[in-house]
Amino acid sequence: MVGIVSYGAYIPIYRLKREELSRVWAEAPQSGEKAVANFDEDSITLAVEAGVDCLNDTPRDQVEALYFATTNPPYKEKLSASIIAAALDLRGELFSADFATSIRGGTMALRTAMDAINAGSSKNALVVAADCRTAAPNSESEHIFGDGGAALLLGKDNVAVKILDSLNLTSEFMDFWRTQADRFNRTWEDRFITEEGYQKILPEAVKKLMQRNKLTPKDIHRAVFYAPDARRHQAMARILGFDPNTQVQDPLLGAVGNTGAASVLMALVAALEDAKAGQKILLANYGDGADVFLLETTELVEKIKDRRAIKKHLAAKMALPSYGKYIKFRALMEWEAERRDPDRSALTVLWRERNQVWRAHGNKCKACGTIQFPIQRICGKCHAKDNYEEVRLSGEKGKLFTFSMDERAVVADLPNVMSIVDFDNGGRFYCILTDRDPAKIEINMPVELTFRNLHDGSGIHNYYWKARPVRC
């Protein structure tokens, strides 16, 4: 039976306290905080992080399909999944697709992946959902929206969570949307979209699934369901008949925010981190209809270890000190023009060096084992010629060998920390240090690589690897 084999998640390191938003806009204070992507992160990089976490103990070349869900793909036209697949160093013979226009995308991808495996067209599939939605300044959404991602690996063998049943509704109901011209979300009148949409469509789907499986709410160990915000989440628990104290999974709205297409899958990952064998989980997602799933854990769910998932990522955080920094990170204002145009990106070069740029491949000398980056045809140590294999450096741990802090660089977050990293297993790498507290950077501190948007130029998002202090 098809099911979830592995899971992972990602939450950006920065958190903005909602009281800072209240302070800036002189409103009654709201509690909690939201996760905010660093200036070099977007839905693609969040997805890569979640994917890396999920594939922790899976050989990358075994993944046969990748489904990516977001409401905010960095490119309007251009497959995001292809970039995610490259950064994850997946193989070229891969089915991939984006689900990019609905907050229900995460479970659309899950259902599609499940069907592909059931149909036998693919042995396994990686489902990644990540969102990085920018809310209009001083809007209600600005308090609610947060950034994050989740990943699930589906397969038929070694299933940790069986998918017993699923049911889907499609609805043309208009509640929130963005046209091609819109940067920020639009919604219809609040009470209408809640009472006629969310509170009717989602319960209808849940009820049908429960009836079909002859279940009552008390048969469900954990109910994981989408809600636009915390107040409506509580109301939905009552409507569905679940005890909010014992049965309902925290949807992370207080500590992370509403992460759009990733929201319900992140909550599911949080539920799986605490799950024991033989528990029934209801997963219900909403948006342009509803997707509901009946899940049941196996004993393998307790064996999934070494994931940062939700718990560790929640705990490892840094405060975003001000709204000013927030609008800079999310590019919410127009800034002083550069004195010169950004460099033009050479796509020919990017293509030629794609294994190094996207996949962080260095080379390892077959004669003496020396690892080098960038790839050199001649070994720097033993001078063997064209006698090397490419090795993936993105998962390597290393130490900060030396660094500098540029206070004059043209970047959204000063200082720009240039760093030289020595990998524990060999190889030296030069890059920018991100997700760092400038006061705490030290030579020899443990660091790891993370896939980021280096800069935007010539209409292109230029992705590459940076280092960061080992997150958790």
Add this chain to the structure above:
Amino acid sequence: MEKSVAIVGAGQTVFSRGCGQSVRELCFEAFREAMDGLNLKTEDIEASVICSAPEYDKQRSPAGVIAEYLNLVPKPTFYVETICSSSSTGLRVGYALIKSGLHSVVAVVGFQKMSEISSREAAERMGRGGDIMWESPFGVTMPAGYAMYARAHMAAYGTKPEQLARIRVKNSSYGALNARATFRKALTEEDVMKSAAVTLPLKTYDCCANADGASCIILASKEEAARIAKVPIWVLGLGAATDSTTLSNKKLYTGLSCAREAARQAYEMAGVGPEDIDVAEVHDCFTIAEMMAYEDLGFARSGEGSRLIDEKQTYIGGKIPVNIDGGLLSKGHPIGATGGSQLRTIVKQLRGQGETGQVEGAKIGLVHNIGGVGIYGNVTILGR
């Protein structure tokens, strides 16, 4: 000790931030001083080597226009470049032209006009001296590069920012006396320590500034030198070496491998050691660069460069006076002209014509000139 090629003339312009001259006018001014007092006609110069880093001014292939302006046509001319050490490389090329017997008198002209572009553009071009695929796109600048060395030196040897500041204090004390320096204010340790962060641990006064300027060295064969100049200064030792451009392939971060290798070659060729050097000009593009030069050149053991400055041994009167013209830190750093200016200062010292103080009885002098973040190392030993 071989005396086969001599510097017979040396000149330089005032170094400044934003001069009102074109590159050819700058070059002429340096050329005129180099020719001053020589028994040499322009038409007897058999070749010219033009040195600068490209893309700071609009002139592509500047050798032709400069040779024309200096009236060196129809003699051969060409362009050499190793970024900040271009004119030391020019000296090496000139030496080879004479030693090979191809020519007997050669002019080496270095220039740079950096004020035609903004400081930000200049920083970007400097960055592109490094690897343009794997490094400069991430925003690496010269201070960011050298700051990594500073961190590593501090971590390895406990070097303190105050000790780096003392290097600037020393150089500024001589820069105050140098009529051709861009910065002529004597700074205190407090001034340096309080200056704004550029790329920590380097602050504003730990860094040299972009400048406009030109330099010129006239080289002559043994046979011609005695006829042309009253006091020829002999090129006794030449060293040149290269380290990997990519920062990830560099092994050493507490010193410059290219400088150590160049120094070894130059000492060996001249048959002298660090203890024989009476006065030195080193490439202090940043204070940490001078600190590392003390150690790379053997004036101090590794990690002990800071003691040299603490004990003021690199002032005139100390064991080994260094950068007594103010260095790049005071003079400014017009990339292609810098090496020629350093050579000129040592030539003046060896002739007993020091302009910012004289090291009494100086017989052997050394020039250390580096291109890029430790890419091209050049060490030249001169003697009377």
